[in-house]
Amino acid sequence: MKVIIALSALVSTAMAAVTAIPTFTLQAVAPNQPFDGMTLSLNGPLTGLNNSGTPLQFYATGADNYFTWSLHGYPIGIIDTPAVLVGDNALKFAFLSNPEQVSEKYGSRMMMDGWTFNMGRPSVKIAPAPGKFLGYNFEQRWYAFPGEQEGQWNVMWWDGSCCVTANGFPLKLKLIQTDARISS
Numbered sequence: 001m002k003v004i005i006a007l008s009a010l011v012s013t014a015m016a017a018v019t020a021i022p023t024f025t026l027q028a029v030a031p032n033q034p035f036d037g038m039t040l041s042l043n044g045p046l047t048g049l050n051n052s053g054t055p056l057q058f059y060a061t062g063a064d065n066y067f068t069w070s071l072h073g074y075p076i077g078i079i080d081t082p083a084v085l086v087g088d089n090a091l092k093f094a095f096l097s098n099p100e101q102v103s104e105k106y107g108s109r110m111m112m113d114g115w116t117f118n119m120g121r122p123s124v125k126i127a128p129a130p131g132k133f134l135g136y137n138f139e140q141r142w143y144a145f146p147g148e149q150e151g152q153w154n155v156m157w158w159d160g161s162c163c164v165t166a167n168g169f170p171l172k173l174k175l176i177q178t179d180a181r182i183s184s
């Protein structure tokens, strides 16, 4: 009897470990830029960089052999806030609730379910993990643009069309694990 109880306790511990979903934040990697090493934060629904913001947190949903992953803001509010790219050629990296209804005011395009996590080169293993870089559809076309305030940058994703304006600085976004939430 004792043995059975011990075993079932072990099994439930193992199951809890399996269903713990890691949460992440993103660190800017851009050697020699003033924002190198800063952690992404939110300015309303939009992501950006500064020295004082609360680190953005999110978790990913998908599967190891999936091509498409979704990102969701954390802690979870009343409604889900998925990560989206919204805009035209330069897309803002935002966490929007009800993106289908809300995204139009930021531009004509909205992309949300193709997040990828690379070590550097495209790989079939794209599950999120600390140290990987965030991409969309395997592309890491991230740029920081000076924001309205001194020492603040807006993070955007360029779609690859034509030329990036001269005031955009390329950067990479590295996943840093922050926490784990237990999914029910």
Ligand SMILES: *[C@@H]1O[C@H](CO)[C@@H](O)[C@H](O)[C@H]1NC(C)=O
Binding pocket: 041, 042, 043, 044, 046, 047, 048, 049, 050, 051, 052, 053, 054, 152, 153
């Ligand atoms: C920057 O810092 C302030 C706090 O001083 C914060 O409210 C703001 O949202 C931060 N992030 C961005 C991207 O501007």
